[in-house]
Amino acid sequence: QRMNLSNGVSGQNRNDASWEDTKRPVKLSTPTRKPQPPKPENAITIAVSSRVLFNMEREQQIYERQGMEEYLKYQLEHESEPFSPGPAFSFVKALEAVNNRLRELYPQSEELFDVVLVTNNHAYVGLRLIHTINHHHLLIERFCMTGGNSPIGYLKAYHTNLYLSADSAKVREALQEGIAAATMFTPEKMKEVSDIQLRVAFDGDAVLFSDESERIFKAHGLDKFFEHEKAHENKPLDHGPLKGFLEVLGKLQRKFFHKGLRMDCPIRTYLVTARSAASSGTRALKTLRSWGLEIDEALFLAGAPKGPMLEKIRPHIFFDDQMFHVEGAAELGTVACHVPYGIAQRLFHSGKYDITTEKLN
Amino acid sequence: MVKMSVDPAKAKDLQICASSNGEKGDSWEETDELQEDRPGLAAAPKQPKPENAVTIAVSTRVLFRTEREQKVFERHGVEEYLRYQIQHENEPFAPGPAFPFVKALEAVNSRLRQLYPQSEELFDIVLVTYNHAHVGIRLINTINHHNLFIERFCMTGGSSPIGYLAAWHTDLYLSADAQKVREALAEGIAVATVFMPEKQTEVSESQLRVAFDGDAVLFSDESERIFKAHGLDKFFEHERQNEDTLLDHGPLKGFLEALGKLQKKFYAKGQRLDCPIRTYLVTARSAASSGLRALKTLRAWGLEIDEALFLAGAPKGPMLEKIRPHIYFDDQMFHVEGAAEMGTIAAHVPYGVAQKRQAGK
Numbered sequence: 001q002r003m004n005l006s007n008g009v010s011g012q013n014r015n016d017a018s019w020e021d022t023k024r025p026v027k028l029s030t031p032t033r034k035p036q037p038p039k040p041e042n043a044i045t046i047a048v049s050s051r052v053l054f055n056m057e058r059e060q061q062i063y064e065r066q067g068m069e070e071y072l073k074y075q076l077e078h079e080s081e082p083f084s085p086g087p088a089f090s091f092v093k094a095l096e097a098v099n100n101r102l103r104e105l106y107p108q109s110e111e112l113f114d115v116v117l118v119t120n121n122h123a124y125v126g127l128r129l130i131h132t133i134n135h136h137h138l139l140i141e142r143f144c145m146t147g148g149n150s151p152i153g154y155l156k157a158y159h160t161n162l163y164l165s166a167d168s169a170k171v172r173e174a175l176q177e178g179i180a181a182a183t184m185f186t187p188e189k190m191k192e193v194s195d196i197q198l199r200v201a202f203d204g205d206a207v208l209f210s211d212e213s214e215r216i217f218k219a220h221g222l223d224k225f226f227e228h229e230k231a232h233e234n235k236p237l238d239h240g241p242l243k244g245f246l247e248v249l250g251k252l253q254r255k256f257f258h259k260g261l262r263m264d265c266p267i268r269t270y271l272v273t274a275r276s277a278a279s280s281g282t283r284a285l286k287t288l289r290s291w292g293l294e295i296d297e298a299l300f301l302a303g304a305p306k307g308p309m310l311e312k313i314r315p316h317i318f319f320d321d322q323m324f325h326v327e328g329a330a331e332l333g334t335v336a337c338h339v340p341y342g343i344a345q346r347l348f349h350s351g352k353y354d355i356t357t358e359k360l361n
Numbered sequence: 362m363v364k365m366s367v368d369p370a371k372a373k374d375l376q377i378c379a380s381s382n383g384e385k386g387d388s389w390e391e392t393d394e395l396q397e398d399r400p401g402l403a404a405a406p407k408q409p410k411p412e413n414a415v416t417i418a419v420s421t422r423v424l425f426r427t428e429r430e431q432k433v434f435e436r437h438g439v440e441e442y443l444r445y446q447i448q449h450e451n452e453p454f455a456p457g458p459a460f461p462f463v464k465a466l467e468a469v470n471s472r473l474r475q476l477y478p479q480s481e482e483l484f485d486i487v488l489v490t491y492n493h494a495h496v497g498i499r500l501i502n503t504i505n506h507h508n509l510f511i512e513r514f515c516m517t518g519g520s521s522p523i524g525y526l527a528a529w530h531t532d533l534y535l536s537a538d539a540q541k542v543r544e545a546l547a548e549g550i551a552v553a554t555v556f557m558p559e560k561q562t563e564v565s566e567s568q569l570r571v572a573f574d575g576d577a578v579l580f581s582d583e584s585e586r587i588f589k590a591h592g593l594d595k596f597f598e599h600e601r602q603n604e605d606t607l608l609d610h611g612p613l614k615g616f617l618e619a620l621g622k623l624q625k626k627f628y629a630k631g632q633r634l635d636c637p638i639r640t641y642l643v644t645a646r647s648a649a650s651s652g653l654r655a656l657k658t659l660r661a662w663g664l665e666i667d668e669a670l671f672l673a674g675a676p677k678g679p680m681l682e683k684i685r686p687h688i689y690f691d692d693q694m695f696h697v698e699g700a701a702e703m704g705t706i707a708a709h710v711p712y713g714v715a716q717k718r719q720a721g722k
Contacts, residue, residue, distance in 0.1 A: 222407075262439060263519055271494065276408065276512035278504045285497045297520070298494035302408040302512035308528035 038110035054083035182337035191333035204273035210238035211342030425454035553708035562704035575644035582713030
């Protein structure tokens, strides 16, 4: 149970030593009920910001309207009141469920999910967060309380595989540094999701794949897009920001498949794409295969709305690069995250995108 | 060479806004603008919105012949099955029982587009399958080989597709699996189990022909209950007495309604005699004794039917052989089998009191 305070005393200088400590046999007087956290390089590290893990709207409002001091005072006063769950809460719970299954099958392995709480908050607020975590029986042992500094550097130190935040500026920064990241939004009503099977849904272009095809579509229209995709059917698409995350999910899934649990796997992945199957689906599927990635369910919507499909899937999280789809999903109760990557981020009210100059005309 | 567009240099230029792209409108709306600019370009038909179209969901096992693959799955398990599919990826499947039906739907769509180029009231076909995304490429290759227009896929990788049917606004679901069909029926979706006829009879490529049984298919099974409980005479008495009381609707009433709506679009252009959709009622009812109630019910629903055959118990097989429908719906396996024996593509609707009697079969 160590907290990395922003002055970096404990974690940074004595790296190897600190890991050795955890390996020493534990004295009988300190019973360990909780499993040991894995080493970051072995684990799949998910960094979540406190504002998406918990519902901190009231506190956020106080901070924005009345300033830092009021905010800190409020937090201290309400220290023993746990926060209520936020949009990432059920996702984190599902990660823990997967971890339990993994530990049953592979008790020695460190290939597990590891959740790190990342927050701009001052250490003062730490107590309230710890109370909340214990109240909800979450297993989050790693904290990163940056007291106002950017957490991006720490994300890299933690070998972060996925970073979820409510702050799109931080998400953009993380993407620039090559970390898979997405801005999480709270849906108005959250649909119930499974607590034994983790379900992750991905958009295709500009999320798993690069935005190269989307550029063609926006510059030249649907027909050229289909032509281009058919012509390049056998050429894998370049990878997008969340390819790595799908990859690590696949790695864990294979551990279940090896034990014959394909049909009962506690991780399930979904591709929910606006692509049309016959006209542009082959390139997407072949790309996934060339990466050695499997996806459990593939829905080629050919432009049909994603909201109703996602409502049936009930994923714990859905990644899309276009706010239109993120909002559509959230409207129907899906926890949707925006990946601010690629050509779709430019505001398109009028004008065409010139693919050669990469400017709007 | 396309490079991943999240390089720090470019990314800084991206203006990402915290909320949407600005427009509530679809990226698909932009297609319209782009296409208008280049009228000479032959556009690939745009997919209609699910709520406007008549959505037909077909399973791969009825659209194509997949018996060999089915055997591999049953004998050697899922991993062998997937390997087999990937090995034979470039071999298209042969057409299955629903194939001529789907081809006929596309013929109707072509006629509709000629008459009403802006309308979205078309048939929309969704391929629904338990299959894993791996098999997607073989399916896409097959679809393109046979020149079908199927852009919407729902590959559920082993979980039930029934949940997605409602999200697709499915008007009719055709499957080979009686279990799935029963599930869908329980969800209120028009559905039938399609059987492969023993010999292939040729069906029209330019006119879609759909034949329906009456009781327990278009109508509810209330009259059939009386017949089974009290015999033919009581049945006639009851029908005559209740001549003016409408029958309750059966599972396929909605589909007939959707067909009627499309038919009226042709009638509006003076094409009643040349209409590419033709509907048939093939019922064991006796005309004079029990026909009035059926016809009055149809009229009250505002539904027309092109041809009505009251058989008074005569076998349906020879009639259907003359009609050559692309599909025939009946609630009794006796009739379905009889039809299939003579080369008609028959589909079983497992609804109503007739199912209990067959429970022993």
